[in-house]
Amino acid sequence: MSEVTVMPGNTTAVLEDQASYPLVSNELRQILESVFYVALNGILGVFGSIANVINLVVFIKQGFKDSVNISLFGLAVSDLGSLLFIIWESICLNPLIFNSDSSFSVVDIHYLTSAVPHGIFVRIAWWITAFITFERCLCIAVPLKVKQIITPKRTIYVIIVIFIFTFLGMSPFMIANRIGPTFSPILNRTIYARIFNDNGLFVENFALMFNVASQFGAFIVDVLSTIVIAHLLTVKSKWRAEAASAKEGLSFRDKKVVKMVVLISAIFICCLLPSCLNFFLGVVLAPDYTLRGVQQNLFLVVWSAVLTLEAINSSVTIFVYYNMSSKYKAVLHKLIFDKTIKQTGEI
Numbered sequence: 001m002s003e004v005t006v007m008p009g010n011t012t013a014v015l016e017d018q019a020s021y022p023l024v025s026n027e028l029r030q031i032l033e034s035v036f037y038v039a040l041n042g043i044l045g046v047f048g049s050i051a052n053v054i055n056l057v058v059f060i061k062q063g064f065k066d067s068v069n070i071s072l073f074g075l076a077v078s079d080l081g082s083l084l085f086i087i088w089e090s091i092c093l094n095p096l097i098f099n100s101d102s103s104f105s106v107v108d109i110h111y112l113t114s115a116v117p118h119g120i121f122v123r124i125a126w127w128i129t130a131f132i133t134f135e136r137c138l139c140i141a142v143p144l145k146v147k148q149i150i151t152p153k154r155t156i157y158v159i160i161v162i163f164i165f166t167f168l169g170m171s172p173f174m175i176a177n178r179i180g181p182t183f184s185p186i187l188n189r190t191i192y193a194r195i196f197n198d199n200g201l202f203v204e205n206f207a208l209m210f211n212v213a214s215q216f217g218a219f220i221v222d223v224l225s226t227i228v229i230a231h232l233l234t235v236k237s238k239w240r241a242e243a244a245s246a247k248e249g250l251s252f253r254d255k256k257v258v259k260m261v262v263l264i265s266a267i268f269i270c271c272l273l274p275s276c277l278n279f280f281l282g283v284v285l286a287p288d289y290t291l292r293g294v295q296q297n298l299f300l301v302v303w304s305a306v307l308t309l310e311a312i313n314s315s316v317t318i319f320v321y322y323n324m325s326s327k328y329k330a331v332l333h334k335l336i337f338d339k340t341i342k343q344t345g346e347i
Contacts (some may be wrong), residue, residue: 042090048315081121108194176200270314
């Protein structure tokens, strides 16, 4: 490392020189990526997939007469899709495969067959979560009209539109690229890697803009809906407490609803906020903090941690449903215990 002479009035130059060094080494990046991508995401992917299959079975048993149940079913489908591709990603990025001397680029195969499909299902899950929160907001704001506004049939249409619109918005990532033979100057041989199609860069930039707008849009809708829910429930709780005919049970029920909504939204917001902040930091505040900047390693490590948060968000809903929905718990218990009784022959 070269010495830096500190001269009066040259503090800025010293800071710039220090900032030119990466904060995370290549070795540390590889270790942390293996921890997040391979170990944690692999475990979360398997557990979350099983949990969401259970969610789907329970929701099917409950039926689809309730619009909320339809939304939660759609959320479970999108979460399951994202977690299945996370499992595939953990396999692709396993050092034994990633560093193997293969005839194709593992990075590019992972990008087109795992990263992009995972991103599609994650964006779908985010918008369904935002819709569920918005729907609950309407239930509290206009309780007498909400069943006329949001019917089960309209909810099905909304979920289908979210799926189709997100697929169309993110599909340019795959349309812009293809896998084909290309010469690698690093390996000094021809391998199969990602190649841009005609106007591929322009098409992919469109998908990038959609990706960013979708991410921040879902986040803003969910945050605003949660704030409105908390405010309305607080106001109604105070009104009922002051009313002569108010009963303690109503206040307790309001508190339970607030607790459930805040928990669901808090998990979503906490898992999505780092992704939004990381993007904002790289684009606006720190030009070196990008995929090709000086702090490339730090950027990649943080994104691997962000992906783990996405896996957590898609995996823990089963605990929320089980602890806060008596109907969900009853159906799940019936499925488990009825099956156990049939297998053991107990009465």
